Amino acid sequence: MIRALAAAAAALTLAAGWATATLAQDNYPSKQITILVGSPPGGPTDTFARLVAPEMSKRLGQTVVVENRPGAAGGIAAQGTLQAPADGYTLWFTTTSHLVIPTIMRDPPPFARDALRPVAGVAYGPGALLASPKAPFSTLEEFVAYAKAHPDELNFGSSGVGSNAHIVMERIMDQLGIKLTHVPYNGNGPAMAALMANEVQVMGGDLGSARGNIQDGTVKAISILALDRSSIAPGVKTADETGLLPGFNPVFYLGFVVRAETPDPIVAKLNGVVDEALAEPAVKEQIEKAQFVVLGGAPEEFRKLYEDDAAATRPILEKLGLVGK
Amino acid sequence: MRIRSLQDFLAGLIFLAFGIVGLWIGRGYQMGSASHMGPGYFPVLLSGGLLLLGAAVAARSFVVEGQPIETIGWRPVLCIAGAVFAFGATIERFGLVVAVCAVTLLMAVATEERRWPEVIASAVVMSLFCIGIFVFGLGEPLKIWVF
Amino acid sequence: MAELFQHLSTGFGAALTLSNLGFALIGCLLGTLIGVLPGLGAVATVAMLLPVTYGLDPLSGMIMLASIYYGAQYGGSTTAILVNLPGESSSVVTCLDGYRMARNGRAGAALSVAALGSLFAGIVGTLFIAGLGPLLAGVSQRFNSPEYFALMVFGLIGSVVLANGSVLKAIAMVFLGLLVGLVGIDVTSGTLRYTFGSLQLYDGIGFVVLALGFFGIPEIMSNLEKPASTRSVMVASYDSLMPTREEVRRAVPASIRGTLLGSFLGILPGGGGILAAFSSYALEKRVSKTPERFGTGMVEGVAGPESANNAAAQTAFIPMLTLGIPSHPVMALMMGALLVHGMAPGSSIMVNQPVLFWGLVASMFIGNLMLVIINLPMIGIWVQLLKVPYRLLFPAVLIFCCIGIYSVNNSAFEVMLAAFVATLGYVFYKLGCEPAPFLLAVVLGPMMEENLRRSMTLSRGDPAIFVERPICLALLVLSALLVALIALPSIRKRREETFVE
Numbered sequence: 017m018i019r020a021l022a023a024a025a026a027a028l029t030l031a032a033g034w035a036t037a038t039l040a041q042d043n044y045p046s047k048q049i050t051i052l053v054g055s056p057p058g059g060p061t062d063t064f065a066r067l068v069a070p071e072m073s074k075r076l077g078q079t080v081v082v083e084n085r086p087g088a089a090g091g092i093a094a095q096g097t098l099q100a101p102a103d104g105y106t107l108w109f110t111t112t113s114h115l116v117i118p119t120i121m122r123d124p125p126p127f128a129r130d131a132l133r134p135v136a137g138v139a140y141g142p143g144a145l146l147a148s149p150k151a152p153f154s155t156l157e158e159f160v161a162y163a164k165a166h167p168d169e170l171n172f173g174s175s176g177v178g179s180n181a182h183i184v185m186e187r188i189m190d191q192l193g194i195k196l197t198h199v200p201y202n203g204n205g206p207a208m209a210a211l212m213a214n215e216v217q218v219m220g221g222d223l224g225s226a227r228g229n230i231q232d233g234t235v236k237a238i239s240i241l242a243l244d245r246s247s248i249a250p251g252v253k254t255a256d257e258t259g260l261l262p263g264f265n266p267v268f269y270l271g272f273v274v275r276a277e278t279p280d281p282i283v284a285k286l287n288g289v290v291d292e293a294l295a296e297p298a299v300k301e302q303i304e305k306a307q308f309v310v311l312g313g314a315p316e317e318f319r320k321l322y323e324d325d326a327a328a329t330r331p332i333l334e335k336l337g338l339v340g341k
Numbered sequence: 342m343r344i345r346s347l348q349d350f351l352a353g354l355i356f357l358a359f360g361i362v363g364l365w366i367g368r369g370y371q372m373g374s375a376s377h378m379g380p381g382y383f384p385v386l387l388s389g390g391l392l393l394l395g396a397a398v399a400a401r402s403f404v405v406e407g408q409p410i411e412t413i414g415w416r417p418v419l420c421i422a423g424a425v426f427a428f429g430a431t432i433e434r435f436g437l438v439v440a441v442c443a444v445t446l447l448m449a450v451a452t453e454e455r456r457w458p459e460v461i462a463s464a465v466v467m468s469l470f471c472i473g474i475f476v477f478g479l480g481e482p483l484k485i486w487v488f
Numbered sequence: 489m490a491e492l493f494q495h496l497s498t499g500f501g502a503a504l505t506l507s508n509l510g511f512a513l514i515g516c517l518l519g520t521l522i523g524v525l526p527g528l529g530a531v532a533t534v535a536m537l538l539p540v541t542y543g544l545d546p547l548s549g550m551i552m553l554a555s556i557y558y559g560a561q562y563g564g565s566t567t568a569i570l571v572n573l574p575g576e577s578s579s580v581v582t583c584l585d586g587y588r589m590a591r592n593g594r595a596g597a598a599l600s601v602a603a604l605g606s607l608f609a610g611i612v613g614t615l616f617i618a619g620l621g622p623l624l625a626g627v628s629q630r631f632n633s634p635e636y637f638a639l640m641v642f643g644l645i646g647s648v649v650l651a652n653g654s655v656l657k658a659i660a661m662v663f664l665g666l667l668v669g670l671v672g673i674d675v676t677s678g679t680l681r682y683t684f685g686s687l688q689l690y691d692g693i694g695f696v697v698l699a700l701g702f703f704g705i706p707e708i709m710s711n712l713e714k715p716a717s718t719r720s721v722m723v724a725s726y727d728s729l730m731p732t733r734e735e736v737r738r739a740v741p742a743s744i745r746g747t748l749l750g751s752f753l754g755i756l757p758g759g760g761g762i763l764a765a766f767s768s769y770a771l772e773k774r775v776s777k778t779p780e781r782f783g784t785g786m787v788e789g790v791a792g793p794e795s796a797n798n799a800a801a802q803t804a805f806i807p808m809l810t811l812g813i814p815s816h817p818v819m820a821l822m823m824g825a826l827l828v829h830g831m832a833p834g835s836s837i838m839v840n841q842p843v844l845f846w847g848l849v850a851s852m853f854i855g856n857l858m859l860v861i862i863n864l865p866m867i868g869i870w871v872q873l874l875k876v877p878y879r880l881l882f883p884a885v886l887i888f889c890c891i892g893i894y895s896v897n898n899s900a901f902e903v904m905l906a907a908f909v910a911t912l913g914y915v916f917y918k919l920g921c922e923p924a925p926f927l928l929a930v931v932l933g934p935m936m937e938e939n940l941r942r943s944m945t946l947s948r949g950d951p952a953i954f955v956e957r958p959i960c961l962a963l964l965v966l967s968a969l970l971v972a973l974i975a976l977p978s979i980r981k982r983r984e985e986t987f988v989e
Contacts, residue, residue: 056817057535063824084535085898088690092899095687121678126687171946177678199945202675202938205820209757209813215632215946228812228823338678349657352919356660363667366682376949380679383937387667394660401656410918414713418914421709421886422907428890429903441887448883452712463880467887475891 044104044282045078051272052083052097052108054090060224060306061270064139065109067302071293072286082109089178090114091126098127102275104282107135112269113180116326121178121338129326135272135283136290137311137318139303141222142242142267143184145255146235148214156239156258159218163194170196173207173216178338181207184220184241184266186332191261211235222268223248224307241266248307269325271311271318287315346407353399356391363388420451437476441468492619499846502547503854511544511552512851516858519559523575524567526700526892530560530576531817538825546829547847550822554848555855557818558610558801561761562859565602565794569595570870571885573704577695578761578797580927581769583703584650585782585789592785597731599867601787602794603860605743609795610856612747613754613802617809618849621838624803625810628755634943634954638963639756640936643763645970647928649770652783655974658925661916665929668693675934676941688901693909697902698930700889701909702916702923708882709914731787739791742772746795754800757807757815761797766928768796802852809837809845 049072053065065082073080085093093108100106115132119125145156153159163170174181177200189195199216201207204225211219212234220241227248229235237249243256243265255261272290274283291312293299303310311318333339344350367388373379424447432440445464449457502508522533534553541549564576569586582602589598616624631639644662651658671682672692683689731739749771750764772792773779782789807813814820831841838845873881893903913923947953955961 056531057538057821059824062535083898086691087897087899088687091687091690092897122680168948176673176675197945197948199942200675200678201942205814206757209807209811210632212811212813213629213632228826232812234812348919349654352657352660352916352921355915355919356664359664359667363682370679370681371677376944376951378941378944380674380677380681384667384670384681387663387670391660391663391667394656394663398656398660408920412713413918414709417712418709418911421705421712422911424886425705425890425910426904426907428887429894429900429905429907432890432894432903433900440890444887444890445883448886452879459880463883467884470884471887471891475895 054093102277134318137271349402356395360392499850502847503850515555523560523563588785609799637939665926666933669933705910742788746792750796750799754803764800765793
């Protein structure tokens with residue numbers, strides 16, 4: 017008798033649980049959704065998140081808030097995402113540098129990449145090779161020639177060890193057979209200031225945040241690191257065009273991820289909503305004004321992008337001895 | 342030999358302790374050389390310096406007369422530290438109201454002058470006040486209540 | 489000269505519209521409120537209001553954001569003086585003598601001196617922007633890694649002068665601060681130091697945690713341990729709310745010195761309010777005829793640093809407006825806003841967008857004036873607040889501290905950490921170890937190390953770089969002189985009398 021009751025209770029609980037779960041999925045979203053951003057307010061990541069959030073809110077019928085959890089190169093935001101329930105109410109709006117690099121560089125890694133699953137890619141930003149206005153070269157070809165003729169003279173800046181700027185430059189040096197000395201700074205601002213003052217002569221940067229300086233001549237763009245030229249510096253060739261770095265396209269991606277256990281229907285719904293948000297002309301315009309390109313697309317496309325990036329970056333980090341610090 | 346300045350003696354010990362811990366952990370970082378300093382260079386240098394300074398301060402305590410240490414009120418200290426800790430421990434899980442109440446409660450324990458009606462009233466007022474200013478006024482993303 | 493007047497009149501024309509005045513007012517009020525609440529900073533608020541400005545015209549948006557930023561400097565001194573709580577990080581120095589003045593019954597005077605000194609500094613700072621902007625920007629361009637290193641060294645040596653008590657313990661506190669400043673990721677190598685595997689310590693221990701843990705919270709602890717009757721509450725019958733003639737006489741030169749110092753230091757990216765405030769305090773001690781009385785409520789110790797940090801807040805706009813380099817996170821946010829409006833902040837802004845530039849400059853004059861008008865009458869209210877029985881006041885203060893710390897990074901961890909830091913801070917206070925040199929070292933230390941190692945990388949390991957560069961050499965020589973001055977026997981003897989706060 018007791019056993020029967022116990023079995024019935026167990027069955028009921030299971031049924032209730034299953035029902036609630038399905039109900040939760042069907043009712044999704046039924047409360048506020050939080051987007052975690054791993055950088056302080058004001059950067060491109062944060063700005064784009066705040067751009068997309070209201071549009072998502074409109075379509076989901078629930079408030080979508082952006083919460084900044086800066087620190088540990090995205091690690092704090094990652095932790096926040098992984099500690100929240102896998103119910104689609106906590107999203108991490110991340111960048112490839114936060115998603116990929118710390119998981120290769122740090123031992124133990126701050127989180128496991130496969131504990132997360134992609135929701136949607138949002139945008140990507142083409143890079144540019146920037147040079148100080150006082151540098152004695154203005155194109156990629158001149159730069160390579162100068163670097164080969166004067167080994168150990170040039171310095172390149174970055175926003176930190178293992179940052180996008182650092183990795184991109186290492187890839188360039190590796191493929192072109194030149195060597196410059198790495199001078200890391202504490203963030204993009206100081207690095208740009210150093211570039212302008214000619215403390216470092218070149219830097220790999222993202223086109224969007226450098227556009228003001230390119231336009232008023234305080235830095236030179238000597239090559240566009242993408243497959244298409246840019247309207248900010250129309251006369252500058254892409255690395256691909258020069259033939260020195262064929263197909264070189266080390267872009268910087270931004271997108272949403274959630275916990276891997278999040279149910280498929282919820283992920284699909286979020287993906288749809290993000291796609292629609294990105295199709296809004298106002299949103300598209302802002303993103304393009306910042307010199308980024310809208311992505312969108314299926315979740316697995318985003319995964320391919322960041323996993324490919326991881327595969328390309330790992331050998332560089334290994335070569336630099338930056339794995340397992 | 343007697344300790345003429347308890348202040349200096351204890352302070353010296355604290356500095357010494359920090360120096361030792363700093364050295365112990367810091368020895369794992371790469372030192373590099375004077376012209377190419379590694380991440381361990383400064384930690385070791387500073388920890389060593391702190392150790393020596395701590396020893397000097399402690400040594401001096403046997404020589405130079407110092408002020409006596411004022412009475413330490415353990416209850417206020419622990420209650421206040423506890424209150425701050427409680428706030429941190431409860432704010433994310435249980436929300437602002439609970440956190441504020443926890444602090445107000447612990448603060449009341451800290452002093453002998455508590456009057457319970459006052460404590461409850463101030464807990465309520467403070468909670469409302471904080472919600473008003475921080476959540477609505479300044480738009481901070483603070484969880485208000487448990488859910 | 490005539491050109492300057494013309495520019496300024498264009499600027500005032502744009503800034504004196506009803507709506508722009510309104511934005512300035514909102515910004516000032518918000519800024520003051522934020523400044524008063526510890527931990528809550530201008531950065532978070534500006535970030536939150538940024539999207540609002542996208543819809544406004546660029547000048548109005550800039551005016552509002554800028555006034556929040558320098559308004560916060562005014563508010564920060566209020567709590568520093570009243571309850572030994574630095575509302576803004578640069579107000580830490582104001583706690584030293586400002587709070588003492590309040591305990592002596594001179595809270596009103598301290599607050600007025602702070603407000604008026606800040607007004608003066610704000611106006612002078614704005615004049616610097618208007619007249620000398622590009623020139624000063626050029627100077628800041630000469631400041632590269634070696635110069636920063638030398639400046640930090642100078643600052644650290646000077647921090648010993650901040651000590652009002654035992655010099656040996658002050659030096660030890662400096663070393664401790666340097667060590668604590670190392671916690672986190674090492675910029676030059678990417679290694680994690682002293683983080684004990686915790687993600688939360690990745691970026692180091694936050695300044696707000698340390699400032700409140702060493703200043704604000706231990707103060708509450710020590711107040712509570714005394715029975716209510718012997719608690720030295722703010723003297724009920726304060727003399728007038730305004731400073732006496734004597735105080736004004738001493739405050740004015742301090743304010744002028746602080747303003748000049750702050751105006752210069754504010755231009756350097758990474759220089760900023762804290763360095764300016766500390767340097768001014770140290771300077772005032774050096775030039776004073778009674779340096780041993782610092783720490784007991786000297787008005788110069790309030791006038792100088794307050795003017796310095798306000799001047800620095802104003803001139804911090806120079807790198808952004810003339811070179812497009814943000815010297816402070818708030819500037820970076822404002823630049824982001826400009827970019828959204830399609831304007832590229834940089835050297836061309838003065839030429840291409842004169843209305844924006846001069847309108848902003850003009851509104852800074854107006855804003856500073858507004859802030860004094862807002863703050864001076866409030867002094868009476870603040871002083872009344874001190875009459876509230878302490879047992880009701882201190883829970884509120886503590887809660888504000890907690891919320892403030894939490895809101896910096898949405899981090900509960902930092903609040904819990906603050907509990908431990910505060911206990912340590914209390915212990916140090918009891919043992920006569922001063923927090924000010926410690927805090928300055930925490931700020932300067934990492935920058936000093938970073939710039940030292942970077943300079944050596946740039947010079948490929950050759951230390952001659954420090955003597956080959958004139959500005960750097962000059963600063964290092966000054967540092968050496970400072971050491972000699974401090975070590976002079978007569979001064980050393982006077983310092984070794986142990987004062988306990």
